[in-house]
Amino acid sequence: MRIDLRSDTLTRPTPEMLLAMQEAKVGDDVYEEDPTVNLLQERLAQMFGVEAALFCPSGTMTNQIAIKALTQPQDEVICYKQAHIYKYEGGGLAFNAQLSVKLIDKQDGILKPQDIISCINPDDIHYPTTRLVALENTANRGGGAYYRLQEDIIPIRHLCNEHQLFLHLDGARLWNALAVTNEKPEDYGKTFDSISVCFSKSLGCPVGSALLGSKALIKRGKRLRKVLGGGWRQAGFLAAAVLYALDNHRERLEEDHQRAAILAEALRQKSYVKYVMPAPTNIVIFQMENTEIAQKLVNYLQSHNCWIGKISEDSCRMVTHLDFTDLMLESLLVILHQFNP
Numbered sequence: 499m500r501i502d503l504r505s506d507t508l509t510r511p512t513p514e515m516l517l518a519m520q521e522a523k524v525g526d527d528v529y530e531e532d533p534t535v536n537l538l539q540e541r542l543a544q545m546f547g548v549e550a551a552l553f554c555p556s557g558t559m560t561n562q563i564a565i566k567a568l569t570q571p572q573d574e575v576i577c578y579k580q581a582h583i584y585k586y587e588g589g590g591l592a593f594n595a596q597l598s599v600k601l602i603d604k605q606d607g608i609l610k611p612q613d614i615i616s617c618i619n620p621d622d623i624h625y626p627t628t629r630l631v632a633l634e635n636t637a638n639r640g641g642g643a644y645y646r647l648q649e650d651i652i653p654i655r656h657l658c659n660e661h662q663l664f665l666h667l668d669g670a671r672l673w674n675a676l677a678v679t680n681e682k683p684e685d686y687g688k689t690f691d692s693i694s695v696c697f698s699k700s701l702g703c704p705v706g707s708a709l710l711g712s713k714a715l716i717k718r719g720k721r722l723r724k725v726l727g728g729g730w731r732q733a734g735f736l737a738a739a740v741l742y743a744l745d746n747h748r749e750r751l752e753e754d755h756q757r758a759a760i761l762a763e764a765l766r767q768k769s770y771v772k773y774v775m776p777a778p779t780n781i782v783i784f785q786m787e788n789t790e791i792a793q794k795l796v797n798y799l800q801s802h803n804c805w806i807g808k809i810s811e812d813s814c815r816m817v818t819h820l821d822f823t824d825l826m827l828e829s830l831l832v833i834l835h836q837f838n839p
Contacts, residue, residue: 501804501826506671506754506780506819509702511739518742524734527553528724534734538741542708545744546693547684550716552709552723553737557582557670557696559728560709562590564692565630567718568664571596573629576617578607580639582668583632594726598626606776607637608645611657618661631658634668635675639809642758642781644675647685655689665689670696670707674779677751691715700751700780701743702820706736747820754780754818757827761816764831770795770839772812782816783809791839802833 502508511519525531535553542551554560561583565575575591577584579601583591591597600617602609609631619625631654636644645651658665667690669675676683686693693710697703709719723729755778762777765784770791774784786792789811796808807815 499803499826499829501822501830503816503818503822503830504805504807506699506817509698509820511704512702512820514746515702515739515742518738519735522734522738524732526731527733528729528731532732532734532737534737534741538737539708541741541744542695542710545683546687546710548687548693548710549713550711552716552719553733553740554707554709554723554728555705555730556698557668557694557707558587558590559723559726560694560707561587561632561666561668562594562726563709563719563722564666564694564711564715565591565597565632566595566722567715568666568691569595569597569629570627572598572626574598574600574619574626575630575632576600576602576614576628577632578609578634578637578640579603580607581632581634582638582670583634585639600628605640606643607634607640608643608650609633609654610650611653614654614657618663628661628663630664630666632666632668634670636671636779636781638671638781639783641775641777641783642671642674642779643776644678644779646679647681647689651689664691666691667693669693671700671779673700673748674751674755677748678755678779697740697743700754700819701740701747703739703743704736706740708740750820751780754820754822757822757824758782758816758818760827761818761830764834768834768837770837780818782818783813785813788812794839795837798837799833804830804833 522534527535539551602613619628636642697706758777758780762782772785792812809815
């Protein structure tokens with residue numbers, strides 16, 4: 499039995515999802531003639547209460563399209579210092595949008611208005627023009643920490659309005675946040691100028707993300723998607739997987755969260771673990787006593803057919819997902835218990 503917790507992108511389509519894909523009606527999406535893609539985009543726009551949606555191959559693409567569409571070269575974006583848009587998108591902010599970046603250091607990745615306001619540049623030719631604030635929900639490197647709409651996001655929206663800034667959401671794991679807060683997607687649609695949501699992580703689809711926003715944003719986004727190589731043809735097979743997941747895989751997310759909480763608590767009991775971040779959703783990040791023990795643990799787990807991510811010299815990450823079962827959890831807990839550094 500292989501246990502792979504390196505990422506929630508490692509899931510395989512369920513038999514039911516494969517059947518939905520097989521039965522999908524398709525066309526050419528570049529000509530906007532794929533009925534299943536069109537149905538998905540219409541459903542997402544309605545779900546989030548926005549004017550339009552654009553189905554894309556990846557979350558990196560939807561983030562990059564949104565940020566490029568909302569900014570001009572020499573502008574600056576404010577974000578968490580370990581945000582996906584900055585750390586894991588290949589320097590796309592500079593390459594695609596020619597932007598400067600103002601980074602905020604927060605352990606859990608959850609920004610507050612007071613963090614942001616000091617990063618807004620004055621209207622001075624010596625500085626780039628502050629144009630955009632980007633939030634990440636849940637925060638990957640923040641251990642799956644999540645924002646609450648009224649308490650956390652709405653005050654940031656007011657600040658952006660006051661300073662005429664756009665607000666983007668990297669909602670790659672927004673589904674996990676919504677499963678905890680029970681907030682409504684349409685309230686997010688009313689709050690952000692652009693939203694990226696991913697389907698290949700928490701929802702267990704083989705591929706796909708969507709950009710959500712105004713008709714003008716999506717019209718611009720289609721042109722940018724094309725130049726980035728994201729104009730796809732019979733994408734309805736993939737859209738069918740997303741439609742299935744929206745109907746069948748959202749309610750089970752709490753199972754992933756419960757298993758992550760159990761893993762986090764088990765790790766806190768280990769003498770060789772220095773610190774475990776709070777794990778409110780499906781991501782468990784923990785720091786070892788030193789780099790040697792961290793590597794020993796990774797090697798030990800691999801020798802028992804268990805795989806986790808090493809995100810720094812002394813820190814590791816586990817991400818629970820659709821293909822991580824209770825039986826796997828029980829087995830992993832036994833394996834961890836037997837580890838002797």
